[in-house]
Amino acid sequence: MNTKKTRVHLGDRSYTIWIGSKILPLIGELCKEVLPPQNCVIVGDSNTLPLFGKECEASLAQAGYQVRSWQLPAGESSKNLNSLGRLFDFLVESKLERISFLVALGGGVVGDLTGFAAATYMRGIPFVQIPTTLLSQVDSSVGGKTAVNLPGGKNLVGAFYQPKLVLCDVNLLSSLPQKELSGGLSEVIKYGVILDTEFFGWLEDHLQGILNLDAELMAEAVRRCCELKAAVTSDDERESGRRAILNFGHTLAHAIEQVYHYGTYSHGEAVAVGQLVACRLSETLLGFPRTETERFANLLKKAKLPVAVPAEDVQATIDQLISATQRDKKTLEGDPKFVLAEKIGKVVFGYSVPQKLLRDTLPEFVRKIEK
Amino acid sequence: MNTKKTRVHLGDRSYTIWIGSKILPLIGELCKEVLPPQNCVIVGDSNTLPLFGKECEASLAQAGYQVRSWQLPAGESSKNLNSLGRLFDFLVESKLERISFLVALGGGVVGDLTGFAAATYMRGIPFVQIPTTLLSQVDSSVGGKTAVNLPGGKNLVGAFYQPKLVLCDVNLLSSLPQKELSGGLSEVIKYGVILDTEFFGWLEDHLQGILNLDAELMAEAVRRCCELKAAVTSDDERESGRRAILNFGHTLAHAIEQVYHYGTYSHGEAVAVGQLVACRLSETLLGFPRTETERFANLLKKAKLPVAVPAEDVQATIDQLISATQRDKKTLEGDPKFVLAEKIGKVVFGYSVPQKLLRDTLPEFVRKIEK
Numbered sequence: 001m002n003t004k005k006t007r008v009h010l011g012d013r014s015y016t017i018w019i020g021s022k023i024l025p026l027i028g029e030l031c032k033e034v035l036p037p038q039n040c041v042i043v044g045d046s047n048t049l050p051l052f053g054k055e056c057e058a059s060l061a062q063a064g065y066q067v068r069s070w071q072l073p074a075g076e077s078s079k080n081l082n083s084l085g086r087l088f089d090f091l092v093e094s095k096l097e098r099i100s101f102l103v104a105l106g107g108g109v110v111g112d113l114t115g116f117a118a119a120t121y122m123r124g125i126p127f128v129q130i131p132t133t134l135l136s137q138v139d140s141s142v143g144g145k146t147a148v149n150l151p152g153g154k155n156l157v158g159a160f161y162q163p164k165l166v167l168c169d170v171n172l173l174s175s176l177p178q179k180e181l182s183g184g185l186s187e188v189i190k191y192g193v194i195l196d197t198e199f200f201g202w203l204e205d206h207l208q209g210i211l212n213l214d215a216e217l218m219a220e221a222v223r224r225c226c227e228l229k230a231a232v233t234s235d236d237e238r239e240s241g242r243r244a245i246l247n248f249g250h251t252l253a254h255a256i257e258q259v260y261h262y263g264t265y266s267h268g269e270a271v272a273v274g275q276l277v278a279c280r281l282s283e284t285l286l287g288f289p290r291t292e293t294e295r296f297a298n299l300l301k302k303a304k305l306p307v308a309v310p311a312e313d314v315q316a317t318i319d320q321l322i323s324a325t326q327r328d329k330k331t332l333e334g335d336p337k338f339v340l341a342e343k344i345g346k347v348v349f350g351y352s353v354p355q356k357l358l359r360d361t362l363p364e365f366v367r368k369i370e371k
Numbered sequence: 372m373n374t375k376k377t378r379v380h381l382g383d384r385s386y387t388i389w390i391g392s393k394i395l396p397l398i399g400e401l402c403k404e405v406l407p408p409q410n411c412v413i414v415g416d417s418n419t420l421p422l423f424g425k426e427c428e429a430s431l432a433q434a435g436y437q438v439r440s441w442q443l444p445a446g447e448s449s450k451n452l453n454s455l456g457r458l459f460d461f462l463v464e465s466k467l468e469r470i471s472f473l474v475a476l477g478g479g480v481v482g483d484l485t486g487f488a489a490a491t492y493m494r495g496i497p498f499v500q501i502p503t504t505l506l507s508q509v510d511s512s513v514g515g516k517t518a519v520n521l522p523g524g525k526n527l528v529g530a531f532y533q534p535k536l537v538l539c540d541v542n543l544l545s546s547l548p549q550k551e552l553s554g555g556l557s558e559v560i561k562y563g564v565i566l567d568t569e570f571f572g573w574l575e576d577h578l579q580g581i582l583n584l585d586a587e588l589m590a591e592a593v594r595r596c597c598e599l600k601a602a603v604t605s606d607d608e609r610e611s612g613r614r615a616i617l618n619f620g621h622t623l624a625h626a627i628e629q630v631y632h633y634g635t636y637s638h639g640e641a642v643a644v645g646q647l648v649a650c651r652l653s654e655t656l657l658g659f660p661r662t663e664t665e666r667f668a669n670l671l672k673k674a675k676l677p678v679a680v681p682a683e684d685v686q687a688t689i690d691q692l693i694s695a696t697q698r699d700k701k702t703l704e705g706d707p708k709f710v711l712a713e714k715i716g717k718v719v720f721g722y723s724v725p726q727k728l729l730r731d732t733l734p735e736f737v738r739k740i741e742k
Contacts, residue, residue, distance in 0.1 A: 123529045
């Protein structure tokens with residue numbers, strides 16, 4: 001297959017996303033187009049560095065860069081100020097200077113942490129992203145959001161900061177567990193719902209092929225998502241307006257992740273349930289057709305995504321979820337804002353959902369389990 | 372006296388600096404001009420909060436803001452990722468949202484840390500600066516540099532981020548120890564050397580009055596420095612070019628601070644010695660007149676600033692200083708860059724100084740002391 005590319009247009013912060021299969025060995029050459037010969041640090045985690053670190057290092061070294069690698073323990077719990085401090089110490093020890101750069105080789109945790117380190121080390125050095133999960137290829141590779149978590153909440157500290165280039169190699173996805181792949185598909189499906197009814201239909205037709213890791217279909221899905229996200233974020237880099245539509249399903253997803261301690265559910269799985277709840281709320285508030293909610297639920301199930309969360313005490317869990325939405329960082333004056341859908345392919349943002357409606361809607365999505 | 376003001380022009384990030392005596396009680400009213408009624412957190416240290424916290428809180432509360440205060444232990448050693456993490460936890464606990472704001476009530480440490488917290492909390496919330504030292508009134512209140520230190524070096528992590536307003540009350544300076552005041556004068560004198568020969572002459576005439584805390588003279592000095600710095604930084608917000616002239620004396624000053632462990636010398640004192648070394652280097656490299664170096668040294672002495680650093684082992688100290696300049700974050704490929712002077716009022720930046728010349732020049736400025 002041919003390598004595809006998408007350009008993200010942001011003035012002097014514009015960059016190219018390269019998408020293809022088995023293109024990781026090209027990283028050195030691609031970097032040479034935008035970064036001078038310098039020293040760099042590859043940041044990966046205990047999953048990605050053993051799998052892809054050597055190939056990435058070799059390609060960068062071959063292209064004339066001095067390379068060192070730094071490993072983070074895999075998992076969301078690494079995305080904190082402590083890890084960041086240790087990474088900074090490694091950058092100093094590696095004598096990184098203002099024109100040196102970082103390479104994020106991993107999923108969202110690695111990308112967000114590395115991006116934030118790049119945004120703030122010496123008040124900003126360049127960085128390159130090699131997302132290794134479907135979620136990070138379609139989500140964090142565009143948009144420039146970087147962050148770490150605080151004990152009090154996810155992504156509460158961060159910066160808007162753009163990479164110099166992004167390389168999405170769909171072949172790297174073949175080592176992903178099913179659960180991770182499904183999590184990514186949740187965001188892929190989201191792009192259909194919020195922006196592109198035709199893409200939603202294409203996904204209904206091709207989901208099985210994508211789940212089977214057909215490289216051509218996967219690359220096309222990634223390309224379309226990046227293109228859609230790039231169009232939205234180029235208009236609204238710092239999330240003052242329309243970009244908020246990307247948070248479809250996210251208000252509740254963040255609450256689920258918090259209540260379940262960022263563990264039981266991947267981000268994408270939480271977003272699946274969050275989107276379904278948003279569809280149901282949209283039926284009441286915007287006349288979203290009930291049949292479309294079912295169509296949407298079917299696609300989630302086909303992608304092996306959850307359509308509800310389990311709880312021993314349903315009422316207590318609902319209370320926790322509602323309370324968590326009120327701590328969401330997009331909350332203004334205690335009133336959580338939702339993105340809701342008018343139809344598949346068209347959403348509105350900044351919708352205030354009355355707490356009572358949320359409370360009435362949630363029981364369908366919180367299923368009682370026995371101890 | 373009348374309150375003076377200077378506008379810093381940076382497009383939609385423009386802001387006003389208010390300068391006067393006994394104007395701290397106006398902070399609430401001034402905030403109302405640029406910030407909606409919201410909750411805010413005042414960040415101060417164990418010197419500034421006990422002295423000025425109540426007055427600041429009262430004025431903000433009077434203007435309709437919900438106010439909490441957070442105290443940092445005074446001193447450079449607080450300016451680290453640990454303090455930052457504790458501050459972030461307090462902001463979460465205080466339920467600060469995206470339109471909430473921070474108020475930095477203190478010197479450079481408080482301003483830099485608070486500014487960086489504001490730049491990154493929820494990817495950026497507004498902040499207000501009330502600098503309480505002469506150094507921070509003339510230096511960190513303009514330019515948008517925020518940062519924390521790493522074990523490996525000063526200001527290695529940070530962001531460019533502008534305040535919404537700055538209030539410089541020269542009356543707050545009356546509680547400063549002599550050493551702090553002198554440290555600030557080192558930067559005041561710097562503006563004369565790098566940009567304004569007339570201001571340098573004015574300082575020669577009025578230094579005694581300023582040292583005696585004459586409010587009118589002090590406010591005029593602060594105003595002129597802010598105006599000069601604003602002119603330079605508006606042209607070059609992110610330090611790609613001309614702004615570098617503000618680092619006159621700083622390459623060596625940072626080295627002195629590191630070698631003396633950010634303790635023996637205040638930043639301004641280190642900058643005094645750094646500037647004097649830069650003058651001497653300029654004699655050799657740019658024909659800066661030797662008589663002007665003497666004139667400069669006399670002004671430093673009048674301001675009770677050091678003109679050399681002491682050392683038990685002179686040679687070892689010189690080696691450490693040279694090695695530290697090579698780790699400076701403005702160093703490109705191991706070659707430290709200096710700002711040098713052609714004459715008083717005109718400097719050039721990015722000048723490579725041969726290590727041998729630096730080694731030959733330093734002995735005059737490192738004085739042998741007995742154990």
